[in-house]
Amino acid sequence: MRSLLLLAALAVTLVGTASAQDPAYRYETGTYAITNARIETVTNGTIENGTVVIRDGAIEAVGAGVSAPADAVVIDATGHTVYPGLIDGGTRLGLAEIGAVAVTIDTDEIGDVTPQVEALTAVNPSSTHIPVTRVEGVTHAVTVPQGGLLPGTAALIHLVGYSPDQMFAGSRAIVVNFPQSGRRGRWDRRTDEAIAKATEEAMKKLNDVWDEAVAYARIDSARTASGSSAPMPYQPEAAALLPVLRGEMLLMVEANAAADIRAALEWIEDKNVRAVLTGAAEGWRLADEIAEAGVPVITGPVTGLPTRGSDRYSRAYENAALLHAAGVEVALRTNEAENVRNLPFQAGFAAAYGARHGFTREDALASVTIVPARILGVADRIGSIEVGKRASLFVATGDALEPSTQVTHLFIEGVRVPIDSRHIRLYEEYLDRTPALALPGESR
Amino acid sequence: MPRFLSLSRGAHGPRTTASRRVRRPSSVARGLAVALALLLTATASPAQTPADLPPASARGDVLIRNATVHTVTNGTLDNTDVLVRDGKIDDIGQGLSAPRGVEVVDATGMHLMPGIIDAHSHIALSSVNEATNPIVAEVQMRDALDPSDVSIYRALAGGTTTAHLMHGSANPVGGENETIKFRWGTLDPDGLLFEGAPRTIKFALGENPTRVHGQGRGIRPRTRMGIEQVYREAFTEAQMYRAEQEAAEREGRPLPPVNRRLETLADILSGDVLVHSHSYRADEILMLLGVLQDFGVDRVTFQHANEAYKVAPELAAAGASASVFSDWWSYKFEVYYSSAYNAAVLARNGVRTSINSDDAGMIRHLYHEAAKTQRYGGLTDDEALALITINPAYQLGIDDRVGSIEEGKDADLALFTAHPLSVYATVAKTYVDGIARFDAERDGDDQRLYVDPDDEILDTSALLVRHEDGCMILR
Numbered sequence: 023m024r025s026l027l028l029l030a031a032l033a034v035t036l037v038g039t040a041s042a043q044d045p046a047y048r049y050e051t052g053t054y055a056i057t058n059a060r061i062e063t064v065t066n067g068t069i070e071n072g073t074v075v076i077r078d079g080a081i082e083a084v085g086a087g088v089s090a091p092a093d094a095v096v097i098d099a100t101g102h103t104v105y106p107g108l109i110d111g112g113t114r115l116g117l118a119e120i121g122a123v124a125v126t127i128d129t130d131e132i133g134d135v136t137p138q139v140e141a142l143t144a145v146n147p148s149s150t151h152i153p154v155t156r157v158e159g160v161t162h163a164v165t166v167p168q169g170g171l172l173p174g175t176a177a178l179i180h181l182v183g184y185s186p187d188q189m190f191a192g193s194r195a196i197v198v199n200f201p202q203s204g205r206r207g208r209w210d211r212r213t214d215e216a217i218a219k220a221t222e223e224a225m226k227k228l229n230d231v232w233d234e235a236v237a238y239a240r241i242d243s244a245r246t247a248s249g250s251s252a253p254m255p256y257q258p259e260a261a262a263l264l265p266v267l268r269g270e271m272l273l274m275v276e277a278n279a280a281a282d283i284r285a286a287l288e289w290i291e292d293k294n295v296r297a298v299l300t301g302a303a304e305g306w307r308l309a310d311e312i313a314e315a316g317v318p319v320i321t322g323p324v325t326g327l328p329t330r331g332s333d334r335y336s337r338a339y340e341n342a343a344l345l346h347a348a349g350v351e352v353a354l355r356t357n358e359a360e361n362v363r364n365l366p367f368q369a370g371f372a373a374a375y376g377a378r379h380g381f382t383r384e385d386a387l388a389s390v391t392i393v394p395a396r397i398l399g400v401a402d403r404i405g406s407i408e409v410g411k412r413a414s415l416f417v418a419t420g421d422a423l424e425p426s427t428q429v430t431h432l433f434i435e436g437v438r439v440p441i442d443s444r445h446i447r448l449y450e451e452y453l454d455r456t457p458a459l460a461l462p463g464e465s466r
Numbered sequence: 467m468p469r470f471l472s473l474s475r476g477a478h479g480p481r482t483t484a485s486r487r488v489r490r491p492s493s494v495a496r497g498l499a500v501a502l503a504l505l506l507t508a509t510a511s512p513a514q515t516p517a518d519l520p521p522a523s524a525r526g527d528v529l530i531r532n533a534t535v536h537t538v539t540n541g542t543l544d545n546t547d548v549l550v551r552d553g554k555i556d557d558i559g560q561g562l563s564a565p566r567g568v569e570v571v572d573a574t575g576m577h578l579m580p581g582i583i584d585a586h587s588h589i590a591l592s593s594v595n596e597a598t599n600p601i602v603a604e605v606q607m608r609d610a611l612d613p614s615d616v617s618i619y620r621a622l623a624g625g626t627t628t629a630h631l632m633h634g635s636a637n638p639v640g641g642e643n644e645t646i647k648f649r650w651g652t653l654d655p656d657g658l659l660f661e662g663a664p665r666t667i668k669f670a671l672g673e674n675p676t677r678v679h680g681q682g683r684g685i686r687p688r689t690r691m692g693i694e695q696v697y698r699e700a701f702t703e704a705q706m707y708r709a710e711q712e713a714a715e716r717e718g719r720p721l722p723p724v725n726r727r728l729e730t731l732a733d734i735l736s737g738d739v740l741v742h743s744h745s746y747r748a749d750e751i752l753m754l755l756g757v758l759q760d761f762g763v764d765r766v767t768f769q770h771a772n773e774a775y776k777v778a779p780e781l782a783a784a785g786a787s788a789s790v791f792s793d794w795w796s797y798k799f800e801v802y803y804s805s806a807y808n809a810a811v812l813a814r815n816g817v818r819t820s821i822n823s824d825d826a827g828m829i830r831h832l833y834h835e836a837a838k839t840q841r842y843g844g845l846t847d848d849e850a851l852a853l854i855t856i857n858p859a860y861q862l863g864i865d866d867r868v869g870s871i872e873e874g875k876d877a878d879l880a881l882f883t884a885h886p887l888s889v890y891a892t893v894a895k896t897y898v899d900g901i902a903r904f905d906a907e908r909d910g911d912d913q914r915l916y917v918d919p920d921d922e923i924l925d926t927s928a929l930l931v932r933h934e935d936g937c938m939i940l941r
């Protein structure tokens with residue numbers, strides 16, 4: 023009983039701060055017209071003074087000559103800019119709440135081969151991180167299971183909703199942590215032989231799983247062709263891989279060391295799957311090979327350290343630009359949980375250090391909007407300001423990648439989301455704290 | 467990994483401020499060093515090698531012409547020249563002419579700011595935590611300096627010139643920290659010392675010390691209640707120790723045996739050692755503030771201090787400082803109720819505040835971390851820049867030497883290609899004592915001073931961004 027009370031007390035503590043001040047975020051839906059705005063469409067250039075009309079969750083009209091419908095709520099954005107919502111290509115958003123508190127972390131399931139576990143199942147729609155992230159213009163994130171060879175199925179979510187399904191944004195991907203051929207860190211004191219053996223075993227395991235899935239797919243096809251009603255064997259791992267084998271689902275292949283990226287590219291070609299390379303920290307070392315393979319990349323964090331002590335200080339900053347210069351389709355990720363909000367700044371850094379390699383600010387903006395949308399197969403829905411796309415966009419006082427800019431209005435899937443988060447509420451409460459130093463009637 | 471164990475530095479008695487002062491080379495030797503440096507600059511190949519770098523004792527001369535100068539303390543000056551002589555800022559003005567032989571850098575379109583100061587770092591250290599006792603006031607980070615850590619060069623490439631190398635947070639009372647200048651190129655740990663900087667010591671509250679000692683070793687402190695008593699007991703013992711010393715001296719008796727732990731604790735009470743306390747929660751900040759007030763210690767900086775915004779009026783009233791992250795939070799329970807607006811609330815309530823890195827990655831872009839206070843709280847340019855210059859300088863007791871662009875101050879400067887608070891800014895040159903220790907034009911692959919095969923191992927775990935206070939590195 024006592025422990026139950028303690029748990030209840032803890033639960034109250036956990037939700038206390040947010041609920042004590044304001045009971046709810048107020049979401050609205052309707053018809054909106056954002057007028058007099060500078061509009062960075064991403065796919066069709068920039069409109070210096072135009073209007074965006076939002077109706078039924080979608081963008082109904084965009085342009086300089088567009089006028090606000092009579093039934094629209096008008097948002098005057100004079101001097102401000104409209105951007106498509108930013109998309110983070112790799113996070114743990116919704117799966118990880120408090121880093122050091124293991125019971126709040128749902129990223130790593132037991133087992134090396136668990137492709138059937140779904141990130142979407144464990145996304146916590148009430149995670150404090152979600153409002154904190156979206157108010158900085160990040161409207162979508164791929165949330166990725168971690169650990170092991172096939173840790174699970176990643177999901178693209180949008181950052182508003184009361185259930186995981188409501189937050190699902192139309193793309194899932196099976197994750198492969200491609201076997202690492204080298205040491206994993208300074209702490210890794212295995213012999214070279216032991217490392218080679220472990221890599222070989224991991225590769226064999228991956229290929230064995232794959233072969234099982236191929237066999238499973240054959241049975242499934244034969245069963246369909248013959249019109250058999252016999253049940254499929256219960257092989258959840260193979261069943262999870264089935265849509266990847268049939269080209270219906272993306273495979274996210276995490277590889278970072280140059281040698282591992284090379285091996286992963288060969289493996290992807292051999293298996294003939296629709297894949298994206300993730301991480302690719304040393305992608306710049308073999309950018310031409312990646313371009314040749316025609317495999318897109320989701321890289322980041324941009325502000326990470328160079329992978330090797332001998333590397334030039336700016337290598338991680340420049341990685342996206344060097345890949346882009348070689349012709350690789352590049353999207354960015356923060357690889358973050360609580361600070362996915364830094365995605366626009368990561369893009370800014372990629373532009374700052376990428377300029378010398380021809381990577382412009384516009385390229386950087388694309389790498390967090392339309393490019394990840396294309397890679398994830400949802401470019402028909404999000405990633406730019408275009409008629410017919412879902413209304414996931416925001417209004418900002420200036421350049422969305424600059425820290426001094428403020429986000430003033432936010433729409434996700436047509437829902438008008440308040441610029442509010444626990445960080446903002448704490449700021450408003452404590453900036454000019456009441457009571458200040460003494461309680462009423464108290465002398466100090 | 468430990469690469470350089472500390473070099474001997476003679477008698478190892480309790481340090482006084484005077485005994486710490488590094489003897490500077492004679493002016494002749496210094497002049498030769500500068501001449502050598504200039505010669506090397508003149509004949510420089512496009513990419514430097516570590517062998518090109520001037521010695522730590524070198525002091526430079528340069529005229530930086532036509533920059534936008536962010537003085538931090540006296541506003542922003544457009545189209546302004548800064549003349550550096552013998553490692554010091556000699557003149558600030560327009561149309562300055564270069565004395566004979568002094569290099570001129572055309573900084574048209576560029577921005578000059580004071581070298582960035584990181585009030586909380588663990589780079590360039592071969593060990594961080596003496597996690598064997600709740601009180602280890604007798605250990606010193608000076609004994610663990612590693613001048614070959616390439617993190618120094620990478621930090622310079624982000625405009626950082628000085629760092630406060632701190633003991634870890636395993637103990638309520640950690641060891642003495644060391645304030646260094648990034649005189650990249652030297653293999654002599656003493657070459658990095660910020661000569662004349664006051665002694666400082668690491669304290670730690672909350673989860674880390676209670677986990678290490680209470681949970682890990684079954685000794686006090688296991689709670690925040692216990693932490694308070696660790697301090698009260700230690701300070702009381704130090705008072706008795708010092709009183710006994712003074713009585714023996716007065717009465718002509720032999721002095722009691724020297725106890726280095728108590729010497730340092732007594733030096734804290736006499737104000738000779740500045741307290742920098744790892745802390746997160748508002749209540750524990752108030753607890754330490756109360757203890758220090760009871761023992762007459764009036765200067766303290768709360769490090770991390772994620773909940774300092776909740777007690778900003780109390781901190782301001784006590785004259786206490788805070789050194790915080792720009793936006794790190796949620797990596798442990800005691801930082802769950804954080805706000806990225808922390809620095810802004812503190813600054814606007816009159817608390818002397820800095821933004822630190824505590825991280826080998828973030829120390830490379832503290833200018834960007836400072837810029838985030840414009841998004842989270844709308845600080846002005848000068849307020850934001852103060853967070854990484856004059857305010858940390860004050861907290862480390864070196865604001866008479868660095869932290870602003872003023873005549874007579876050390877020529878520790880960072881030259882940016884654009885406004886340093888813009889995300890598009892990169893660093894062109896970073897000067898320490900007037901010597902360009904980072905120069906983007908001369909940068910090249912492999913700038914290490916010491917080649918360690920382990921450096922070539924890709925640490926993939928580092929790619930998954932999991933923030934943690936760097937204070938808990940157990941080495």
